[in-house]
Amino acid sequence: MASSTKPHKFEGHDGASGLLLKIFLREQKKSPGPILLTLLSVTIGVAAIVGVDITSHSALSEFERANKLNSGLATHQIVGDVRGLDENIYTKIKLDGRFPNAAPIVQTEVTVNSGERSWQLLGIDPLSDYRIRESGLLGDGYMQQIEKAWPIHVPDTKMWPIGSTLRIQYGNRQVDFIVAGEILNERDQPDTDADGFLVTDIMWAQAFLKRLGLLTRIDLRLNSETDARQLQSILPNSVRLIDLQTRHTAQRDMTRAFRTNLTALGYLTLLVSMFLIYNSTVFQIARRRGMLSQLRAIGYTHHEITRILGTELSIIALTGVSIGVCLGYLLSSLMLALVTDTINILYFDLAQSSVRLPIETILKSVGMGFLGTAIAGVVPIREAGRIAVKSLSIRSFEEDKALTLSRKIIPIGICCFVMGALLIIFSEQSLAIAFAGLFLLVLGPAACTPWLIHQICQVLAPLVGNTLGLVAKLAIVNIRSHLSRTGISVIALSLAVSASLGVTLMIDSFRYSVDNWIHHYMRSDLYVVSTMPDEPYFSDLFRSQMEVLEGVESAGYSTRISIQTKFGLHNLLAMDISASSFRGFMIQTPSEVDLWKQFNQSRTVLVTEAFANRHAISVGDQISLPTTQGDIPFEVIGIYLDYSSEHGLLATSWANFNRYFPNSGPTTVSVVLEPGIIPSDIKQRIKNIEDAPEQLLIRSNRELREQILYIFDQTFEITELLRWLTLLVAITGMIFSLVALQLERSSLNAKFKAVGFSRAQLTLQIIFETSITGFLAGLIAIPLGLMLCMCLIDVINVRSFGWTMMTRIDPVFIFATAGISTLSASAAGIYPAMRMWRTPITTGLRDE
């Protein structure tokens, strides 16, 4: 016997990787299920992130692009009321001499050649506009075309060649413009950012719109605040000077909450995907446990095993990320249409932009895809590398370990929950941190799901055995003993289902609140507005005739104007309404006090809850408003519920409005009909009133309410899309896990058949087992979904939009949650059951 020993660290070398790679590739070819699930998970996770990111980015780019062409280098704008701005103001500014960088603009939305797409018709003065916009728009050659009648410049002369005719329509008006050239950028090259715009000389725009002597606005480049103050001093009180930087920032901020919500849903999809990546990786390793044991026995080190598994996962991640980016790009086209519609409805007009795939989105999604896959795969791969040869053939070892893991994860789950709650409480106004807290708040309890299921099954097994028999008991016992395979799928399903339930309940509560608000707020039978921008007001004559119109009990009048307060640009709603209509306002603070009298007192305003929350305004505070008599403080007498504007609204009486603001007349008439009068009967009578605007839009209470709710539903379509995407990933994962588990047990099923179990009994057992797993996951998701709903309503919505809402828990959604979870899991049992029928006992036994 040798007396000396070799050094403790054995100096070896890494072994063959070619054959190892061959082994793994052939394994995957033989059973592609788990690898396909991993691929699907990475793909959908990345697609969701890419889709949301591209959509958000493209919408913002469109916003910047529109601003670039609309405002150019302008720092300020002068605007009038809805009718427009007197051209003489521009003349006055030019004659003043202190503000040379000013350009008059006429702008409106038109359609071309009877198409459905909206275009922005921009009428500019080429001789002054170059001072504002970097681009020359019409180029130097414009002067040579000046003699042409109705010239128009288009973004692309390939679509509309020079000399061709464009029939431009606005309301009932239409004129054939002649294409005179392309819109040019600052280098006199065709402007690629000009899509959606048509440019003509201001004179032709005024003639076309029949707005001679009127401008939409004046764009200005002012050098300092002093310039702004000096300019303000020479302007009449009826016009406003707007700081564009403030407005653009405000507009960008307005959509931030909306975009953050979308991003959060995108990341939720990625998180659920990560669970499934983990799950499918565990599956792949469990399935190949025997092979891994042999490799370890032959002499492969755990580093080599880990490396090859890591390489395999990296290849899957690379493929998944590549497909995910492409899929996300395709998905973004659909999402962008929904997001643009939502932004148009909620915030400001945005043209339908083209999808852009920025490099930072690609880098971010590639990074997130790889990081997510790495985080999800690192633990199972590390475990696989460390598998001890002797434990490889012992199945119960893994289940014991899974149970231990499910117990160990409970403190982590509790920590996640507490940390999530703390993040939500202390995140103040940060939406991103609040969302992170929300993730943890739901993830913590969801992580405890496998342990909970284990405990429930432990209690259920004897009860079920005594009542439903051995087959049912076996199903329950199986659920408990296969948690190492199904646990993570169960967590992913619970997470996705609870998120889905929470978001659905929140949207339903929101819809219910909006419906309730409309019910309170809209007490009139008909709502009348003019659809002619140059004729938006109702005259005194119209009002007097309205009062005496047969069938009309009473009429209320209102208008909205934009005012610049120290909080930014806001709408002021002025109302000439009856006391009973006023009681339609849902006053939040002070509660149970009739504010009608105070409302009609001088210098008082109501503010919406969104305004109050955003700017920390309380009842009794004073807000300084720019009036025709200079800045005057108005007392806030109440805060009311309003879902029409998330950035807030102020409301004042008609008397106050008349006295302190430039009043051109009401723009909306709300009509209460006498009992028994059918709204449709009176519409024509209103249109026939002398001095009524040329074109009126008259909607009944029901029509308007349906339209508001339709718009509401439209704004949540994008949320619905992402919610279903997340659910799809989780359900696919759950079905896959259960199918794979059942297929692995074909030899066990063969044994059952061999001892006399009928096909029906085994089918029942398989379906019962998968259904109960899904049902329990759904059951656990219900309280989580309720908690999520509360947080979304009471925290996220208040921070995002500034308004509160009523909570409505519709049991239908709760049953649907448990149903979706149970049904998807039941479906997972069908294929294994069918396969079990077809597989002869001998084959099943030989598989062992």
Add this chain to the structure above:
Amino acid sequence: MNQTDSDYSSVVVMTNVSRSFDDVKSSRAVLDNVDFKACSGNLVAITGPSGSGKSTFLHLLGGIDIPDHGRILVKDTDMTCLNETGRTLFRRKNIGLVFQFFNLIPTLNVIENLRLPLELCSLKSDDSVIFPLLERFDLEQQAYSYPDRLSGGEQQRVAVIRSAIHKPSLILADEPTGNLDDAQGHVVLDLIRQVSNDGTCVIMATHSASASEYADRHYKITNGKLHEATQI
């Protein structure tokens, strides 16, 4: 057939080795202060009732498990002083393993299965090395077959060749005939005998009395102790 320690140098030396496992309530000593020695060319049979510790004995020798105390020298290397990676790399070069359930890689054909240990050890692994062996053991017809196309006996013969192909000093066979009928079992045992005759130390755990008759030395494990049963 019989060789003595003086003829060959010691490949395995086990000194005062104990290994116990935690049971539900207590600790159960599977091996208790075991001493053992085997040399090149030895074919040693280890027998004993189920659960007596035969597999544990082989796991300890193969570096798959480590003892609670004691020293295990394989080719002068103290296995108890190596870390997991060190033991794996040592096993790769110096130890071959044969299992009851054949354990061939199902996605590799016979040639590829045999090539695996050679490539791992960076040895020549082309057909000129493998085919003579297949011919010698009458497996050339199955060269490109996958394991699921082979009979149990054929699979086990490939497994034995695989364990010996890279010329390790020690082969550990755990119930190599446990899953085979008598005729197939004898073919496999003949093969193991030939491998041993080529100079490799083979230690075989078995239940089978006929299998133990192939061995030069026969040990029995009872109550954690290793006793030499017969000197053949």
